[in-house]
Amino acid sequence: MKYALVTGGSRGIGRAVSIRLATLGYHVIITYKGNQAAAEETLAAVTAAGTGGVLLPFDVSSEAAVQEVLGGWLEANKDKPIEVLVNNAGIREDALFFWMTSQQWRNVLGTNLDGFFYVTKLLINGMLMKRFGRIVNIVSLSGIKGLPGQTNYSAAKAGVIGATKALAQEVAKRGVTVNAVAPGFITTDMTAELNEKELAAQVPMNRFGTPEEVAAAVAFFVSKEAGYITGEVLSINGGLYT
Secondary structure: OEEEEEOOOOOHHHHHHHHHHHHOOEEEEEEEOOOHHHHHHHHHHHHHOOOOEEEEEOOOOOHHHHHHHHHHHHHHOOOOOEEEEEEOOOOOOOEOHHHOOHHHHHHHHHHHHHHHHHHHHHHHHHHHHHOOEEEEEEOOHHHHHOOOOEHHHHHHHHHHHHHHHHHHHHHHHHOEEEEEEEEOOEOOHHHOOOOHHHHHOOOOOOOOEOHHHHHHHHHHHHOHHHOOOOOOEEEEOOOOOO
8 A cells, every 4th residue: 555645635735635646546644733524524535536544633833743643653654654745734824024923924934834844854764765755845836936915925935945956856866756836826715715806817827726736736746757857846827927
C-alpha cells in the first residue's frame, strides 16, 4: 500500500487533492485542524475513490501537536512509509499593513510557513532512506506577485516558494522531488467572501479555477513521469499573472 499525506485535506483544494491521490492508488492520510464533519466527508470520498484513508486532527502551526499526533502515527506505523506529502494547510487573515496586528502576522506565517517546516521535517528522512519521495507545496499567486492586503500571506507563501527551491537542491540526489503549485482565484471556502463575478472579469479566462484543476497539477508532480522536475513553481491562474 502506498501512503500519501495531505495537510488541510478536509476541504477545498485539500479535499480535491486527497481524492485525486486516492484514484492513483494512495492510502491518504488527511490532516485537519477542527472541522471533523468535513474531514469525515473527505474520508468517505477518498474511500469511494478506491482506497482507504486516515484522519489525523492537529494544528500544523504547533510543533508540539505535529510531533505528538503525526510523530505518534509514524512511530506506530513504521511499516507504512509516506512517499507523497502535499503541504496544503493554510489560512488568510487579510488586512492592510497599516492595520495588521502582530497576531495576524504570526497566525498566517505560523500555519502557512512554520507548518510546512514542522510536517516536512518529520517526513523527509523516510523519503531519503527509501530514495523516493514527492513533496508538493500549495503556494499562491500572492506569494509570486504580492497582493495588497495580504502582506502576511504573501510573505508566508513567498517563504514556502524559496524553501521549495532550496530543499529541492538538497534532496535531489536521493530521488526526492520538491515542487510547488501556485493557484490564483480558485472556488473554495477560502474565496467564498470574494466578489467572484467582479474578480473573474480580471482573469483572461474569465472565471475562477476549480480545486480539481489544482489537484490535476499535483497529480502530475507526484507521478514518476515528473521525476526529472524539481524546484519548480507551476502557476494555475487562468492567465491572470505570468
